[in-house]
Amino acid sequence: MAKVLMKGNEALGEAAIRAGCRYFFGYPITPQNEIPQYLAKHLPEVGGVFVQAESEIAAINMVYGAAGAGARVMTSSSGPGISLKQEGISYIAAAELPCVIVNMQRGGPGLGGIQPAQSDYFQAVKGGGHGDYKLLVLAPASVQEMANLMEKAFNLADEYRNPVMILGDGILGQMMEAVEFKEEKKTSQMEKPWATTGAKGRKPNLINSLFLDPLELEKHNMHLQRKYDRMAKEVLWENYKTDDAELVLVGYGSSARIAKAVVDQARAQGIKVGLFRPISLFPFPKNALQEACKYAHNVLTVEMSLGQLVEDVRYNLEFKVPVHLYGRVGGMVPTTRAVLEEVKRWVNGDQGVETHENCL
Numbered sequence: 001m002a003k004v005l006m007k008g009n010e011a012l013g014e015a016a017i018r019a020g021c022r023y024f025f026g027y028p029i030t031p032q033n034e035i036p037q038y039l040a041k042h043l044p045e046v047g048g049v050f051v052q053a054e055s056e057i058a059a060i061n062m063v064y065g066a067a068g069a070g071a072r073v074m075t076s077s078s079g080p081g082i083s084l085k086q087e088g089i090s091y092i093a094a095a096e097l098p099c100v101i102v103n104m105q106r107g108g109p110g111l112g113g114i115q116p117a118q119s120d121y122f123q124a125v126k127g128g129g130h131g132d133y134k135l136l137v138l139a140p141a142s143v144q145e146m147a148n149l150m151e152k153a154f155n156l157a158d159e160y161r162n163p164v165m166i167l168g169d170g171i172l173g174q175m176m177e178a179v180e181f182k183e184e185k186k187t188s189q190m191e192k193p194w195a196t197t198g199a200k201g202r203k204p205n206l207i208n209s210l211f212l213d214p215l216e217l218e219k220h221n222m223h224l225q226r227k228y229d230r231m232a233k234e235v236l237w238e239n240y241k242t243d244d245a246e247l248v249l250v251g252y253g254s255s256a257r258i259a260k261a262v263v264d265q266a267r268a269q270g271i272k273v274g275l276f277r278p279i280s281l282f283p284f285p286k287n288a289l290q291e292a293c294k295y296a297h298n299v300l301t302v303e304m305s306l307g308q309l310v311e312d313v314r315y316n317l318e319f320k321v322p323v324h325l326y327g328r329v330g331g332m333v334p335t336t337r338a339v340l341e342e343v344k345r346w347v348n349g350d351q352g353v354e355t356h357e358n359c360l
Contacts (some may be wrong), residue, residue: 003178008143008168011179012102013038015150016074018181020189021100022048023073025062027055027081030114031170032104035076056081060088067097068207070195072154076102078170079120080111082128089163090129094209094220098157100150101135101165104173105304107331115331116170118253121308124167125282132221134228136164137281138236139252143177145279156234158190160227167281169304171254171333235288236279241267242292245274247347250289250313251302252278255334259302262339271347286316298346299323302334 006014013035016024024039040050053059059075066073077085082103092099105120107113124137136156140146146168153164196205211217238256241263242248249259256277266273276292278285293299299321301310310325317323326342328334 003180005176006143006179007034007174007176008146009034009104009173010038011143011147012076012150012166012168012173013042014181015147016100016154017042017046017048019151019154020072021074021154022046023063023066023071024048024075025051025053025059025066025073026075026077027053027059029056029078029081031106031116031173032076032078032102034173035102035104056084057088060085060092063099063101064088064092064095064097067092067099068095068196070192070197072098072158072189074100074102074154076104078104079106079108079117082120082123086123086129089135090127090131090133091209092163093127093133093135094131094224095207096161096224097163097207098154098161099163100153100157101163103165103167105167105169107329113331114170116172116254116304116333117329117331118169118255118304119306119308119329120167121281121303121305124165125284125312133224134162134231134282136160136162136231136234136283137167138164139167139279139281140172141253141256141277141279143172143175143179146172147179147181149279158192160231161194162227162231167253169254170331232283234280235283235285237285237288238275238277238279239288239292240275240277242274242276244272245292245296246272247274247298247300247343248293248296249273249275249300249302249339249343250278250309251275252281252309255302255304258334258336258339261336262302262343265336265340266343271343273343273347281312284312284316289313289316290318293317293321296321300339300342300346301325301327302339303327304333305329 107117157164251259314323
C-alpha cells in the first residue's frame with residue numbers, strides 16, 4: 001500500500017481496525033477527538049460497533065463487558081478522561097481482560113489545558129488506579145510508529161490477558177505525517193476459552209475481581225505479579241549515537257524527537273551526545289538503558305513534565321550515573337536550543353544548583 005498523509009489520531013483508528021478491533025467505547029475530549037470520530041465512521045463499515053458513552057466511567061465499563069466476551073476492544077481519552085477511567089481499568093486488570101487504552105496526554109493537573117504534555121507518565125506506568133496492578137505501556141514517537149504499535153498492543157493484550165496503554169500526546173495525535181499500513185490480511189487472534197460467550201455444553205466461565213477472603217486476594221495478587229514479571233521480556237527501545245556518548249539524553253514520544261535533533265546539533269559541535277528512547281515504558285528497558293549509558297558522565301531526561309520519567313531513569317541506572325532533568329509543563333514544548341544549552345551546561349561542568357527553574 002502506498003503511503004498516505006494522515007493525522008496521528010486517524011492513523012491510530014485505522015490501525016486499530018486493521019488489527020481486528022471491532023468495538024470502541026469512548027467519550028470526547030481534546031486532543032484525541034479524531035480517534036472516535038474516525039472510528040465512528042469506519043468501524044460500522046467492517047461490522048464493528050462504535051458507542052459514544054454518556055461518560056468516561058460508562059465507556060470503560062463497556063470495555064470491561066466487551067473484553068469479557070472475548071472481543072477486541074479499545075477506548076481512548078486524554079488526561080482527565082483517563083483519570084475517570086481508573087477504577088474501571090483497575091477492575092479490568094484484576095479480572096485479567098485484554099483491551100487497548102489510548103491516552104493522548106494534555107496539560108494538567110486538573111482540567112489543565114488542551115496543549116501537549118507528558119505528565120501522565122506516573123499514572124500510566126505505576127498502575128494509576130487502586131491496588132497492585134500494571135499496564136503494558138507503549139510510547140510511539142511518530143505517526144508511523146503509532147500505526148505499527150497498534151497491532152502489537154492488541155496481541156500483547158491477548159497474550160497476557162492484560163490492558164495495554166498506548167501513551168501519546170497532543171503533538172503526536174494532531175500532527176500529520178506519511179504513514180504506510182501493512183498489506184491487509186486476516187488478523188490471527190488467540191483463542192479465548194475463558195470468555196463469557198455462553199455456556200453451551202461446558203461449565204460457565206466466571207470473570208471476577210472481587211475476593212473477600214484476604215488469603216485468596218493475596219494469592220490472586222501474587223499470580224498477577226508473576227505475570228508482570230513475565231512481561232519483562234517485552235522491552236522495546238531505540239538507541240541513537242550512544243556508542244561513545246559521554247552525555248545521554250533520555251526521552252520518549254514527542255520529547256524524544258526533539259532530543260534526537262539536539263544530538264545531531266551537539267555532534268556537529270564535537271560534543272559526544274546520544275539518545276536513548278524507551279518505547280516500552282512498562283516494562284522499562286533497564287538493561288538496554290544501562291548499556292547505552294556505559295560511557296556517560298551525565299544523563300539528561302527531556303520530558304514535558306517536572307520530573308516523572310527521570311525517576312525511573314535514576315532507578316534503572318541504579319544511581320550509578322548522575323541523572324538530571326530538563327522539563328517543560330502546561331503545554332510548553334522543549335526547544336532544541338534550550339535543550340542544547342542544558343547539554344552544554346552539564347558537559348562543561350557548570351552544574352550549579354538543579355532547580356525546576358532550570359527547566360524554563
